[in-house]
Amino acid sequence: MTPEDLLSQYGKHFEGNMNPHTRNIRTSKESQQKHHCTECRASPKKSCYLKFHLCYCLELVPESNKPGASMVICGERFGLFSPKGCYTHPYCHGGNEVFKNLKLGKALDHVESGPHIHFExxxxxxxxxxxxxxxxxxxxxxxxxxxxxxxxxxxxxxxxxxxxxxxxxxxxxxxKSRKPQQLAGKCAGFASKRK
Incomplete structure (x- = not known):
């Protein structure tokens, strides 16, 4: 697997002039808060994704809640050196194993991963x-x-x-917030009705 193969898993929203503040690459949803690249310590650029400072989650999820929905990538952004990976799908889930191997310094060509060819x-x-x-x-x-x-x-x-x-x-x-007088009045009214 080459870096280009890995980046192609991100889909059409990653091509061309993608917005580096995109929170989810599958839905192209932009982040409400502007975060910085953890490696460059500056506002993110597309080069941060090309260098794998920032990544998008490759864990497979159903496209919708309907039965028989097709499987697509999660697509949420996370920093490569975050301890767990994607917030919803940490490294231990397996879909982002390729990023874990990148983090450990293993070459991409020795990793068989990605949502379409990886199985754990x-x-x-x-x-x-x-x-x-x-x-x-x-x-x-x-x-x-x-x-x-x-x-x-x-x-x-x-x-x-x-x-x-x-x-x-x-x-x-x-x-509990009722005043004692209110409660006493209600109790007195109840007592008079019983007589």
Missing amino acids: AKTEEDEEDRKEGEFDMAKWEQKQREKEEQRILKKKKDGEAMKQNAALLKSHKSH
Whole structure:
């Protein structure tokens, strides 16, 4: 693999006069805050990406939340020498292994990586398939989509639980904030109704 092969994985938004403040190269979303290149200690330029001071995440993710969505690169920017890599997909996930090897000083031509040619077994079943030479990329991509869908569902459930907890806390606080006279009046009214 050559540096040009690696840079070609970034897609059409990296070609030509790309904006060096692009936060996500796949979506071409620009960063709201202007960050600096950690190596040059200056405002980033395209050369910072060509020298791999800054990188874009190559981990495969589903393009949408719909079943059967195609797999695309994450595309989030990170500094090569950041301890973990991409915030969402750290080096240990495997999709950015080529950057980890760059960080360790290994030559690119000895690295078999990138989203379309790299495979790291995530489960024992995947490892067995890889050893037997029966690895099915479509099957693996489907599993990745299912995992992503499960993660999204869990996130939604967690959000709903947080809303319920916030509502309970709010009602508890409003009850506590009432003045003793208000509570006494309500209690007195209740007592007079019982007689």
